Amino acid sequence: MGRVVVAGSINMDVVATAERHPRIGETVAGHSVMYFPGGKGANQAVSAAKLGAPTSLIGRLGRDAFGEQLRAFLASQGIDLTAVKDSAGAATGTALITLAKADNTIVVIPGANAEVSPEDVAQVALTASDVAVSQFEIPQATIVAFFRQARAAGATTILNPAPASAFDSALFALIDVLVLNETELGFLTGIALGDTPTLPQVSDAVRALDPRDDQTVCVTLGARGAVAVTGSKARLVEGRAVTAVDTTGAGDCFVGALAARLSQGAPIADAIGYANIAASISVQRMGAGPSMPTAEEVGALL
Numbered sequence: 001m002g003r004v005v006v007a008g009s010i011n012m013d014v015v016a017t018a019e020r021h022p023r024i025g026e027t028v029a030g031h032s033v034m035y036f037p038g039g040k041g042a043n044q045a046v047s048a049a050k051l052g053a054p055t056s057l058i059g060r061l062g063r064d065a066f067g068e069q070l071r072a073f074l075a076s077q078g079i080d081l082t083a084v085k086d087s088a089g090a091a092t093g094t095a096l097i098t099l100a101k102a103d104n105t106i107v108v109i110p111g112a113n114a115e116v117s118p119e120d121v122a123q124v125a126l127t128a129s130d131v132a133v134s135q136f137e138i139p140q141a142t143i144v145a146f147f148r149q150a151r152a153a154g155a156t157t158i159l160n161p162a163p164a165s166a167f168d169s170a171l172f173a174l175i176d177v178l179v180l181n182e183t184e185l186g187f188l189t190g191i192a193l194g195d196t197p198t199l200p201q202v203s204d205a206v207r208a209l210d211p212r213d214d215q216t217v218c219v220t221l222g223a224r225g226a227v228a229v230t231g232s233k234a235r236l237v238e239g240r241a242v243t244a245v246d247t248t249g250a251g252d253c254f255v256g257a258l259a260a261r262l263s264q265g266a267p268i269a270d271a272i273g274y275a276n277i278a279a280s281i282s283v284q285r286m287g288a289g290p291s292m293p294t295a296e297e298v299g300a301l302l
Contacts, residue, residue: 004045037287047256052264057081067112118145122149125153137162178218239280
């Protein structure tokens, strides 16, 4: 079994709940405000760790109360935090989330996450059995350095290009598995996919990215499941219908679960099915990091 090594963001999620989202310029009365550990990198690391994979996190925290709380939470999940450093000049990353009827809007303030550097990722030695994971809440130059290091070691690389942002061919060439949702796929390809794209529509959009035959592009479709495209083959892995209460972190749960299963030697199709189940559990709970399921919970539904 290998490790899951995540280079990514660590945030405190400040969640305000309301009956509906405000329109531009409008104020609405909220129901409650809650604080949850979050950040795409931290969420993905928590997901992998709770599913039984040895997990290390590379990132940055501010020297503030949020930073102290987040470090304590992540340590309690069994994550190796040796490569999580404090930044003296930046506050801990924060996400401001409005939640209404299980749908969310999010504003992210990067803070210390913007200081995660190539020198930071160089602290962790990778092996061929490891899975290296990253997302777009840290600088892309750092991700390139991390994935170059991973590919040199023979490790598997997973990129979750979220929040959606353009990236060049040099980074794309370093990716083994690209995980994104239909909105992010539409942004990167310039193809309008709509709310319920068909398997052929998703497949055609993926091929507009011009992936290599040995790359897998996994497009998550919420309750509908996920489409995996490898070379000329496209497969829909069915989702699981549940009643969602908070979708914050569902995509991160999927990525962490996928990485965990790949580090345990599972085939990609099996890993995607496992990740679908994990994400379906997470959306039935409030919060991002705290909503991640255990291996026992996922196993009970397999």
